[in-house]
Amino acid sequence: MAALDAKIAAMKAAKEPPKRHQEEHYSQAHLAWRMVIELVAGLGIGFGIGYGIDAALGTRPLFLVLFTLLGFAAGVNVMIRSAREIQDQRLAEAAEENERDEHGD
Template sequence: MTEDRPPPSLEEIEARLREARRGAGLEPSEPLVGGGGASHSDMGLGLRIAVELVAGVLVGVAIGYGLDRWLDSAPWGLIVMTLVGAVAGFMNVYRVVNGQGYAAGFKKTGDTRNHGE
């Protein structure tokens, strides 16, 4: 029979993953080109913010254009929905910057509030 042992904790799993990544050379130990100190995660965050802004506006424009064609109300649908899309894009950026745009149960580092646990 197999041993009845508890599953590893999240900290143990994270430590194992870090060690495996380090062994495979997947964790960068030095800054990217230029030595400016930017990391992959910083560039990823910047790209995500840019995409959130542009996507919000583009979706608003597309919906506004569709509404104008359907309701024959040009240019009001396009104007209103472009503004709504821009506001949605800014709200998404705000959520990303504050760490609220992640999977269910996400807690920021150092968050001591009780989340129903």
Template sequence: MTDPDDQNRLDALSARIDAIKEGHAPKPRTPDHHSQAQLAWRMVIELVAGLGIGFGMGYGLDALFGTSPWLMIVFIFLGFAAGVKTMMRSAEEVRSRQEAELAEDDNDRPEG
């Protein structure tokens, strides 16, 4: 059998392990119900901003050079492309953040 000293040491070790586990326990998550809506609005604003900036630049250059409406059309398409590119970058940023959170959650789970 085991000595009483060994049993006391095992109990003390078990208590220390439990205390450390409590200190490193993941904090409860509060789901953000607005995060998806915020992301959608962010993407819409990025697209509209690209279109608006492209329209403004094209209109201004058309007025300056007298090439109405050709530069405006070209810059609207360039603004649309820039808006889509920015939207894709935002989506990639959100995806990588979610993957990092999932990986962190997987690492925090005890094995067993």
């Protein structure tokens, strides 16, 4: 009976998808949302600053357009920096994994 239980457990384990894939999918979605939020935040802050300056000086829409474009550029810059950070982290993890595989740990 114990041998049958062991075989059933082994077959169930073989059919289950690895949890790492599910965690990786969640991680990718989290990173994508992070980048979208960074871009929208840059646009929103630039829009708010431009609108505030235009309202104070009565120069609509000069500063609104200027600061919205600057906010967009800042958002893209932060997105690129985040992507570079994520890429460096993934490369470090891959190098660490390869090092462990080479040493047989």
